[in-house]
Amino acid sequence: MEYDQMETYLKAIGDQKRLLILKFLAKEALRICEFTDLLEMTQPAISQHMRKLKHAGLVWEEKRGRWTIWSLNTQHMQYPVLIHLLDLLPEPRRSIGRLIAEGKK
Amino acid sequence: MEYDQMETYLKAIGDQKRLLILKFLAKEALRICEFTDLLEMTQPAISQHMRKLKHAGLVWEEKRGRWTIWSLNTQHMQYPVLIHLLDLLPEPRRSIGRLIAEGKK
DNA sequence: CCATTATATAAGCAACCACTTATGTATTCA
DNA sequence: TGAATACATAAGTGGTTGCTTATATAATGG
Numbered sequence: 001m002e003y004d005q006m007e008t009y010l011k012a013i014g015d016q017k018r019l020l021i022l023k024f025l026a027k028e029a030l031r032i033c034e035f036t037d038l039l040e041m042t043q044p045a046i047s048q049h050m051r052k053l054k055h056a057g058l059v060w061e062e063k064r065g066r067w068t069i070w071s072l073n074t075q076h077m078q079y080p081v082l083i084h085l086l087d088l089l090p091e092p093r094r095s096i097g098r099l100i101a102e103g104k105k
Numbered sequence: 106m107e108y109d110q111m112e113t114y115l116k117a118i119g120d121q122k123r124l125l126i127l128k129f130l131a132k133e134a135l136r137i138c139e140f141t142d143l144l145e146m147t148q149p150a151i152s153q154h155m156r157k158l159k160h161a162g163l164v165w166e167e168k169r170g171r172w173t174i175w176s177l178n179t180q181h182m183q184y185p186v187l188i189h190l191l192d193l194l195p196e197p198r199r200s201i202g203r204l205i206a207e208g209k210k
Numbered sequence: 211c212c213a214t215t216a217t218a219t220a221a222g223c224a225a226c227c228a229c230t231t232a233t234g235t236a237t238t239c240a
Numbered sequence: 241t242g243a244a245t246a247c248a249t250a251a252g253t254g255g256t257t258g259c260t261t262a263t264a265t266a267a268t269g270g
Binding site: 015017041045 | 237
Binding site: 211212213214215216217218219220221222223224225226227228229230231232233234235236237238239240 | 241242243244245246247248249250251252253254255256257258259260261262263264265266267268269270
């Protein structure tokens with residue numbers, strides 16, 4: 001792996017919000033509209049983070065109807081490292097289960 | 106580890122020049138003036154990178170006379186991850202051995 | 211003691227980043 | 241078909257980054 005690729009990778013995961021997104025995706029695939037509730041961020045902000053993660057090859061997108069379903073790319077060369085790092089981070093305050101309970105999913 | 110600490114860590118290593126610095130330090134402790142030759146960068150630029158690495162707890166500094174000798178902090182929580190990542194990167198073009206041959210060390 | 215060497219730090223600057231608001235484009239559903 | 245929903249993208253903005261040049265400080269060596 002070259003230095004510029006490594007930089008792209010580390011810059012992609014070197015952001016609190018994106019780490020949180022990845023932490024969620026490590027559990028299950030999610031849609032943008034679910035992230036807006038989970039992260040309490042606007043939809044364009046999420047979209048832009050996803051674009052950055054996609055550019056680094058960390059996530060996949062699957063268009064289904066009006067939704068875009070995002071999931072972790074488990075084939076990424078540094079996927080094991082990513083999982084290791086995510087495991088060090090605490091569980092998010094808001095959870096997907098909470099969303100379901102609130103009838104948002 | 107909290108999200109902001111992880112971000113600080115990843116931002117610190119998420120830079121080509123700093124990855125190169127760390128790659129050199131993984132071999133041996135070095136001084137600023139040696140880095141200016143190895144990386145072909147100005148002295149203040151190096152100093153500022155070292156400050157950032159120090160702030161993230163990745164390196165130690167040891168003042169000896171007019172020199173400051175920098176070395177990797179092998180006690181850092183994410184030291185094994187760092188070594189793993191550095192091992193994926195190619196050996197730098199310029200080497201310490203080359204410096205010695207040129208009579209600069 | 212004075213010149214040299216090694217380093218830190220400050221100010222300035224261009225580029226980049228992460229957000230915002232605004233808008234365009236599909237898709238679904240009544 | 242028209243309203244609502246999900247999403248992408250563009251433009252604008254304030255803050256950050258990584259460099260530069262300039263300068264200060266401290267140690268060494270003649």
